Amino acid sequence: MSVNPGEMATIKDVARVASVSVATVSRVFSGSVAVREETQRRIREVATALRYSPHGGARSLSTSRTHTLGVLLPDLYGEFFSEVIRGIDLAARRSGYHIIVSGSHNERCEIEAAMRAMRGRVDGVIVMSPNIDAQALIANLPDSHPVVLLNCTIRGSAFDSVTIDNMRGARGMVRHLIGHGHSRIAIVTGAAGNRDGNERRRGYHSALSEAGIRRNPSWEIPGAFTEDSGFDAARALLGLSVRPTAIFAANDSMAIGVLSALREAGVSVPDEIAVAGFDDISIARHVSPPLSTVNVPIAGLGELATTRLMSALLEKERHVSRRDVLRTTLMIRSSCGRAGHEH
Amino acid sequence: MSVNPGEMATIKDVARVASVSVATVSRVFSGSVAVREETQRRIREVATALRYSPHGGARSLSTSRTHTLGVLLPDLYGEFFSEVIRGIDLAARRSGYHIIVSGSHNERCEIEAAMRAMRGRVDGVIVMSPNIDAQALIANLPDSHPVVLLNCTIRGSAFDSVTIDNMRGARGMVRHLIGHGHSRIAIVTGAAGNRDGNERRRGYHSALSEAGIRRNPSWEIPGAFTEDSGFDAARALLGLSVRPTAIFAANDSMAIGVLSALREAGVSVPDEIAVAGFDDISIARHVSPPLSTVNVPIAGLGELATTRLMSALLEKERHVSRRDVLRTTLMIRSSCGRAGHEH
């Protein structure tokens, strides 16, 4: 009664109808202090009758805690990001937090704008910025709230970070190929300037040089992490006078594109050319032939980042920042030769 | 100066340092009313010096507009959701909105709790609830803010909705198979109780009956939209005394699992068994053989839902709710026979 039907009921409405003070209603809903059983019941009844529920924004203005995490991503395309978000959401919800995500942030200014816009809406932020140039500039972000870097580190910064051991993973896979007798190994790299891609290429280089194999620049084809770019790269490789005997793609999507191009060209895998990928997305084991790849705990990446952020939130003052590096696992299937041994 | 270094600067700090009133600072940042050039410049200088940026939460408390959209999803797994989110994020950002996403809501109570928790944090909500049971109960959600239903409709409710024409898409694909001489057509359905899955099955039934083909219950294998469930379903089908000559999977992930199982069993596709999927995820054209499927404008689904929500937000009072149904397109590739004609 006497509640504006169009608007939403506020704590005042509930207090008035239940004949108590707003303070008491607040106590009931935040569960902080004890309220008499009888009073409490009455308040809850009135609240449901009025369809009242606390206003999150107002609550956080008063407590200065939003119970929300910001997630800044370069893109939202493909299974990789979907998995990362899933991991973050899982861990966040477990702690009663929401996440507000924002994609397509590659430029420095965009990231800064997004972070600014999140001021007062989040308690902390997870930032993924694989673009090299942007990284240098993220370094001096306003430290309005705790930040955890995902898949990117910044020298000298005090930010927490969670990354994948791309270098070791790639090196392991290339070593495996070399161990199976391959020496003409090509790579389809990630987008230029992409940190993960660059590290994976470094791993490739490292494995080659430790085996005394000289690099061949024409066997390093730039890709863009998409199936189509893998497809194109493979076609380029097939056009070479000296073909490689193995192709290592910097991610699974490109590897699948490679498989597709080879099939179309009538090149048998792995007999004529071996193929390997990186990430181990769920489809990898179901393509033809099943794709050898480097397993990355993608959702785990998001979960760990969230965990770190949460602890930074709690410890608040004097939180000692840390850098976690997630290990990868070699998944040897048939695309790179039969009967491989797990690493 | 005289600004607490640990805390974040507020509008008051800026006003004090710039020797103006908070109102003027506010005007500069909201750009509503004109402020003298000179004054404006000074304020901006002070603001950057103090690293000030408006507090979103406080701002929305006084304007009662959060510039944020809530997105409730049943799950966050796989390329489908990733694409939907991408579409929503794209459209939302275009209008200067953020999105706060929340996954794993299948039960009615979870959805309600999530919506309650979003009170005061969002201006409107996009809800995807493919679970049949939940739908009946969503009907009486608190109408705290505008809602757009994604891929689910509720009889008699006044909610806007954006859905895919699953029925027609599936029927078209099955008709195509029939047109190519198949009559023993199996289906791997979606999870029981999933609306999309059910409608696709209805389309399958419809195509069969209009062609005078009797259904065979043992050719309707329940799946779960995952590669693995498609794999298992195909194995079950292969074990039958009378095998189907075509398998229609209710989504691409399962179709890929089916292909994988058939290959492993040495069954050639499409010669011995034709295979078709639904969704047309980007990998579909790159698997072996390239997968015939039903193209769904997934990101478009998210974009349209956002557009509808935005207009509901603007029109506010007396917004006439509408139901959009997105058409699908048949993508005939080689997994269901050669030289098909596009629909």
Place this chain on the structure above:
DNA sequence: TTGTAGGCGTTATCAG
């Protein structure tokens, strides 16, 4: 063009 003051919905402090 600029300043003053009230209010947005909650929580927290301090009395009773």
Place this chain on the structure above:
DNA sequence: CTGATAACGCCTACAA
């Protein structure tokens, strides 16, 4: 256990 009341950070008439 409960009730006033001052924040929280910002916006917006209303005045000047």
